[in-house]
Amino acid sequence: MALLTTRKLEAFYGDFQALFGIDFEIERGEIVAVIGANGAGKSTFLKTVCGLLKASREAVSFDDEPIGGLQPGRIVQRGIAMVPEGRRLFPSLSVEENLLMGAYAKRSGPWNLEAVYDLFPILKEKRSDPSSALSGGQQQMVAIGRALMSNPRLLICDEISLGLAPIVVKEIYNALPRVCAGGLTVIVVEQDVGMAQLVSSRLYCMQEGRVTLSGPSGDLTREQISQAYFGV
Amino acid sequence: MLGWIDTIVQGVLLGGLYAMFAMGQSLIFGVMRLTNTAHGDFIILAAFGAFSLALAVGLPPAAAPWLALGLMLPIAFAAGYGLQRVVLNRTLGRDPLPSLVVTFGLAIVIQNLLQEIYSADPRSIESGGLNTASVSLGGGLAVGTLPLLIFVIAVAMAIGMQLLFDRTPIGRAFRAVSDDKDAAELMGLDHRHVYALATGIAFLLVAVAGTLHGMKTTVSPADGPALLLYAFEAVIIGGMGSFYGTLAGGIILGVTQAIGFRFDPGWGIWFGHIVFLAMLVFRPSGLFPKTR
Numbered sequence: 001m002a003l004l005t006t007r008k009l010e011a012f013y014g015d016f017q018a019l020f021g022i023d024f025e026i027e028r029g030e031i032v033a034v035i036g037a038n039g040a041g042k043s044t045f046l047k048t049v050c051g052l053l054k055a056s057r058e059a060v061s062f063d064d065e066p067i068g069g070l071q072p073g074r075i076v077q078r079g080i081a082m083v084p085e086g087r088r089l090f091p092s093l094s095v096e097e098n099l100l101m102g103a104y105a106k107r108s109g110p111w112n113l114e115a116v117y118d119l120f121p122i123l124k125e126k127r128s129d130p131s132s133a134l135s136g137g138q139q140q141m142v143a144i145g146r147a148l149m150s151n152p153r154l155l156i157c158d159e160i161s162l163g164l165a166p167i168v169v170k171e172i173y174n175a176l177p178r179v180c181a182g183g184l185t186v187i188v189v190e191q192d193v194g195m196a197q198l199v200s201s202r203l204y205c206m207q208e209g210r211v212t213l214s215g216p217s218g219d220l221t222r223e224q225i226s227q228a229y230f231g232v
Numbered sequence: 233m234l235g236w237i238d239t240i241v242q243g244v245l246l247g248g249l250y251a252m253f254a255m256g257q258s259l260i261f262g263v264m265r266l267t268n269t270a271h272g273d274f275i276i277l278a279a280f281g282a283f284s285l286a287l288a289v290g291l292p293p294a295a296a297p298w299l300a301l302g303l304m305l306p307i308a309f310a311a312g313y314g315l316q317r318v319v320l321n322r323t324l325g326r327d328p329l330p331s332l333v334v335t336f337g338l339a340i341v342i343q344n345l346l347q348e349i350y351s352a353d354p355r356s357i358e359s360g361g362l363n364t365a366s367v368s369l370g371g372g373l374a375v376g377t378l379p380l381l382i383f384v385i386a387v388a389m390a391i392g393m394q395l396l397f398d399r400t401p402i403g404r405a406f407r408a409v410s411d412d413k414d415a416a417e418l419m420g421l422d423h424r425h426v427y428a429l430a431t432g433i434a435f436l437l438v439a440v441a442g443t444l445h446g447m448k449t450t451v452s453p454a455d456g457p458a459l460l461l462y463a464f465e466a467v468i469i470g471g472m473g474s475f476y477g478t479l480a481g482g483i484i485l486g487v488t489q490a491i492g493f494r495f496d497p498g499w500g501i502w503f504g505h506i507v508f509l510a511m512l513v514f515r516p517s518g519l520f521p522k523t524r
Contacts, residue, residue, distance in 0.1 A: 050418060076420040088415040090408045092522070097404050104405075105420035150420070 003028045003185050004049070004080075004154055009059040009068070011041075011048045018044040020209045026154070031176075031186045033200035033217065035193055037229060041209040042189045043085055046158050050082050051075040062154070076105040081152035085159045085189075087143040089131040096127040098142050102149030109151025110182050116145035119175055137168035144172070148179065155179070156187045161195060173199055193225060207231055238373055239494045240487055245375060247466075247486025248383030249448070251479045252441040253459050254466035255389050256434035258478040261467065262397075262522075263406045263430040264324060266331050270339035272460030274435070277342050278308065278442025279451045280350055283357050294360030301443040305436055312435025316428040324427075339456060346453035354450035363447055382444050389437060390479035396433075397475065406430055410473075465508040471518025480519055 002025045011019040019041050026032045036042050047053045049060055051072040060068035067075055081102070089098050099116055117124035120141040126134060131142055140160055147155060161169040169192075176199060180186060190196035196203055197217045205213040205228040213220070213228030257271045268274075285300035286293075323331040356363075365377040397403040408416040409423045417423060445451065445459075462485060470481025485504050492503025511518070 052414060052418070071422070072417045073420040073422050076418065082418055084415060084418060088412055088418075090411040090415065092407045092411050093404060097407075100401075100404065101408055101416070101419045101421075146419070 001028060002026065003030075003063060004187075005061050006049070007059055007061075009045070009048060009055060011044050011053050011055060013044075013053075018209050019048065022206075022209075022211055024204060024211070026185055026187060028185055029180075029183045030202065031180065031188065031200045033196035033203040034187060034189045034206060035191070035196045035203060035225075035229065036206035037191075039208075040206040042206055043158055044209075045206070046082065046156055046187070046189060049075075049156065050080060073105070076150055076152075077107065079107065079151070079153035080156065081147040081150045081154070082156045083140075083143045083147045083158060083160055085162065087139050089139055089142055089146075091130065091132040093131060094128050095123055095131055095134065095142055098131050099123075099145050099149050102146035105150045107151040111148040111151050113149075116148060119148075119178060120145060135168075136164050137172065140164060140168075140172055141175075144175075144179075152184070154185045154187070156189075158189045159191065160188070161190060161192055169195070193229070205229055234372060235494070239490050241369075241373065241375060242379075243487035243490030244483055245379040245383045245486070246490060247483030248379070248386035249441075249445065249482075250462045250466050250485050251482025252382065252386040252389060252437070252444065254463040254470075254478045254482055255386070255393060255475065256437040256441070257460075257463045258467045258470075258472075258475060259393065259430055259434045259437070262473045263410050264427050265328075265410075266320060266324060267328065267335070268320075269332060269335040269460060270342060270456070271335075271438070271463055272458065273339045273342040273456030274438050275442040275445060275459050276451055276453065276456045277346065278304065278439045279357070279446030280346055280355070280453075281307075282439075282443040282446055283355055283451075286357055292360060293358040294362065297357050297359055297443060297447055300357075301439065304439045304443070308435040308439035309432040312438075313428045313432035315435075316431035317424060320431065321424050321427055339460075343453050343456060350453060352452055352454070354452040355446075356450045357443065357446040359447045363449075378444075378448050382448065385440065385444070386479060386482070389440070390475045393437075393475040402429065462504075465504065468518055469508060469511050471521035473522030474520040477518060477520035477522070 004026050006022050006024040009019055009022040010017065022045055034042050044053065048055045051070050055068035057066045057068045062078060062080060067078060090101065099113060122138060123141055123145060131139060160172060173195065188196060188199060200217045202215065203217045204211050205225060207228060213224060253275060257268060260266050260268050281304055282297060282300045285303055286296040289296050289299050291299055319334065320331065323334045363378050366374045367377055367380060368374045397406060405421055405426050409421060409426045413423050466481035466485050467478055469484055470477030484507065488507045489500040489504040493500035
């Protein structure tokens with residue numbers, strides 16, 4: 001049973017059309033990767049799912065209910081949380097306050113401060129520091145923890161490896177199995193194709209606002225992906 | 233020597249009143265970068281509101297203003313919330329001009345409305361002698377009871393607002409939407425509601441400031457812009473986003489004005505502006521800036 005489905009999803013920035021009929025599906029408990037070059041529409045796709053960009057009501061359905069174009073707050077309350085590109089922490093809030101902001105939707109579940117500190121122990125040490133004083137990797141941990149604090153059913157990670165050292169990226173992705181242990185469904189958006197294939201069971205490749213390839217991550221060949229990624 | 237001490241003390245107390253004027257402005261600007269050019273007029277509106285309510289409640293003058301203020305607080309909060317939700321939220325955006333124009337228009341409407349209802353005569357809220365009572369500090373120094381009370385309330389306001397901002401969930405929400413409105417939205421925060429709460433709280437402060445100002449001195453419908461100027465100067469001198477800074481800014485402004493007045497009765501306001509301009513030149517982010 002699909003948890004999230006989009007059908008012929010379109011999105012616009014003013015008059016500029018950024019998505020041209022995206023059909024996407026993710027099952028409960030699945031990890032699906034979305035890859036594509038800069039400007040392929042990955043972030044636009046996520047923003048539309050989260051309600052930051054308008055969409056027609058029927059184009060996005062979550063748990064069999066149409067949610068396209070709802071206020072972002074409503075969508076969080078239904079259980080979709082996003083780790084936004086560039087982390088977007090609140091600089092004037094401490095680490096702990098940033099995490100608490102994630103709990104604003106007041107959904108119940110396994111995630112609370114305790115559980116997040118358990119997952120990323122370094123954050124407990126730095127709980128009172130301003131979030132802007134942390135390293136990039138630590139900030140990414142805060143961003144992930146903040147999203148988990150809303151006890152989502154679907155977690156969306158937008159380019160969490162961007163601008164981080166490979167060893168830090170590995171550390172963060174190592175936490176993923178523990179995050180998913182409770183049956184969480186995850187969409188990862190990545191520019192790092194290898195990493196995307198490694199962590200996901202299926203992947204979608206986007207190019208110029210369209211899905212150009214989709215299938216089981218392990219079965220797709222390098223040639224297929226590079227064809228879908230660059231269009232050459 | 234005593235004369236100078238007296239000048240400083242009176243200046244500090246006057247600064248308490250200015251800080252009180254500025255506190256609501258500081259909150260609104262800190263949370264949503266909105267410059268409310270009608271801020272002074274809202275203070276005057278509150279003073280006239282308290283004036284009429286105090287007459288209407290029919291209590292002895294020593295009690296009437298306080299009951300009037302108590303009655304006005306919920307009205308002020310609702311008015312602030314509604315104004316932000318219905319009008320001001322629509323003016324916010326990357327361009328600061330719409331909010332400036334709309335609040336400037338509101339200022340004109342309020343001034344003319346008050347003039348229509350109350351005429352241009354100055355009025356004062358009867359306080360049963362509180363406005364002329366004084367407390368002796370010894371050594372021939374005395375301070376007015378009401379100015380002292382205003383100062384104490386201003387300090388309490390600054391502490392209360394800073395605690396609200398730093399320690400409570402609503403303060404956390406204020407800082408979060410101020411930092412990054414879209415990211416806050418992703419957490420499930422409705423920024424329109426948070427902004428409206430901020431303006432509602434700011435209007436509570438405005439109601440208190442207006443009532444006390446009306447008790448301390450006379451008010452007339454065209455007084456608002458001058459108060460706006462003092463409020464602005466206090467916020468800028470103190471630094472954006474810090475309520476202690478706003479308190480300090482108000483006190484600095486009050487003391488400078490008092491010193492100026494001591495040199496020449498025509499120099500007080502001018503001295504205040506000089507310090508403000510010097511601040512803009514030498515330390516444009518203010519004394520204790522919290523936000524950039």
